Amino acid sequence: MDLIDVREIRVPNARDGLVFAPGERPLGGGTWLFSEPQPGLTGLVDLTALGWDPIRRTEAGLEIAATCTIAELAALTPRESRDPRPGQAADALFWQCAGSLLASFKIWNVATVGGNVALALPAGPMTSLAASLDAVAVIWTADGGERRTPVAELVTGVRSTGLTHGEVLRSLEIPESSLAARTGFRRIALSPLGRAGTVVIGRVDSSGETVITVTGGTTRPHQLRFDEIPGERALADAVDGIDDWYSDAHGTPDWRRAMSLLFAEQLRGELEAT
Ligand SMILES: Cc1cc2nc3c(=O)[nH]c(=O)nc-3n(C[C@H](O)[C@H](O)[C@H](O)COP(=O)(O)OP(=O)(O)OC[C@H]3O[C@@H](n4cnc5c(N)ncnc54)[C@H](O)[C@@H]3O)c2cc1C
Structure with missing residues (x-):
């Protein structure tokens, strides 16, 4: 869908470009943003050129960038764990939750994990995944700082989150436990x-x-x-x-x-x- 009020799409490649004017919003994969009219939206700030590693293993667990696509996340589940088994390891959930977003490979390849959580639909499978694994959302604040909050608390209702204007969901951290x-x-x-x-x-x-x-x-x-x-x-x-x-x-x-x-x-x- 054409977003006829959008005047500019900025594509920053560093954090100092993440300053949001009143009518601007972050753009992930755009699979929802371009799917319906967006009253009041005058600009988009594309996050996908920031160069965030989609998935990083750390000593504490797994860090999933907000710009990681559903397809990249789904690939975390080894092929042999894709058939449901009782009491399976947590890595099966990546495939199961990605599969809960019933869309074509075209959507899977561009829709982002961060966009799914930030959109906060009840049927948001990345929220299901992150909440079930006690993931913590790393949020870049408008003043250049950072704050952390459990994903289970970040999503507060239908299309409602604790993110304020100018804040960007940077990543989800899943603890090793x-x-x-x-x-x-x-x-x-x-x-x-x-x-x-x-x-x-x-x-x-x-x-x-x-x-x-x-x-x-x-x-x-x-x-x-x-x-x-x-x-x-x-x-x-x-x-x-x-x-x-x-x-x-x-x-x-x-x-x-x-x-x-x-x-x-x-x-x-x-x-x-x-
Ligand atoms: C066929 C089809 C089926 C779908 N099925 C489902 C479904 O079952 N469940 C579901 O939840 N959705 C579904 N969707 C909607 C949508 O595709 C997904 O929610 C998708 O994950 C959104 O991600 P995106 O990167 O495309 O978000 P975008 O469209 O880019 O953005 C969505 C919202 O999140 C904000 N945003 C994006 N990234 C960030 C960030 N890092 N920090 C802060 N804000 C951010 C944007 O400003 C916007 O408000 C479906 C869509 C299609 C076309």
């Missing part, structure tokens, strides 16, 4: 190629800590944390405590709640058995 965890994944949609109705991801760290993350069916991510794999009642009560089941063409709140309860219990059993 999450990468070493056992995980399970469930997703459902109303039709085979439909947008996610709910996504439930279970994770058990080597310490035994268990995190069940619910996204897609809710307006924001919910992490249900337990010191060990919870009992059936405790888990069901925690899921029942969620009070913002989302309602749109991709599912009703009752259905999303019911499927999330079912999936959480399935994952509990699966993670207990492995």
Whole structure:
């Protein structure tokens, strides 16, 4: 779609170019920005020439640049881990969550991880992935500084985040403890190629800590944390405590709640058995 009010697209190659005038916004892959009218948008600042390494292994874990594409992220899952197995390693989630964005390879090759999180749709699979692995968002602030916040807290609602004008999501940091965890994944949609109705991801760290993350069916991510794999009642009560089941063409709140309860219990059993 032509964005007829856009007067300029800047393509900085260094951080000092990331200064945003009132009508300017960051441009990732543009798969959403160019898909609908953008009232008030007069300029775009393309992030893709900043030269950020898409994926870096560090001592602390994995650093994924905001400009990493969905395709680059999906390739982190080894081929042999792409078939779902009970209690699989966390790296399977890269493929599973990328696959949750049901789009052609053309979209996968340009849509960015940062754009997906910053867009903050309930069915944002990069938010599901990052929240489930306790990823921390590294944010470049407008004054030239940097701040960090858990992705599970950065996304605050439908199309709503803690990012303010002039801030840029720089990267997501996934801690090694999450990468070493056992995980399970469930997703459902109303039709085979439909947008996610709910996504439930279970994770058990080597310490035994268990995190069940619910996204897609809710307006924001919910992490249900337990010191060990919870009992059936405790888990069901925690899921029942969620009070913002989302309602749109991709599912009703009752259905999303019911499927999330079912999936959480399935994952509990699966993670207990492995
Ligand atoms: C066929 C199709 C299917 C889709 N399915 C889904 C789906 O299932 N779930 C879903 O969530 N989306 C879906 N989308 C929407 C979109 O493609 C994805 O959300 C995509 O990941 C957005 O990334 P992008 O890099 O293209 O973002 P852009 O379109 O470039 O930007 C999206 C928003 O994020 C901001 N932004 C981008 N990068 C940054 C950054 N680093 N820091 C701060 N702000 C930033 C932009 O200013 C803009 O407001 C789909 C799109 C298509 C065409």
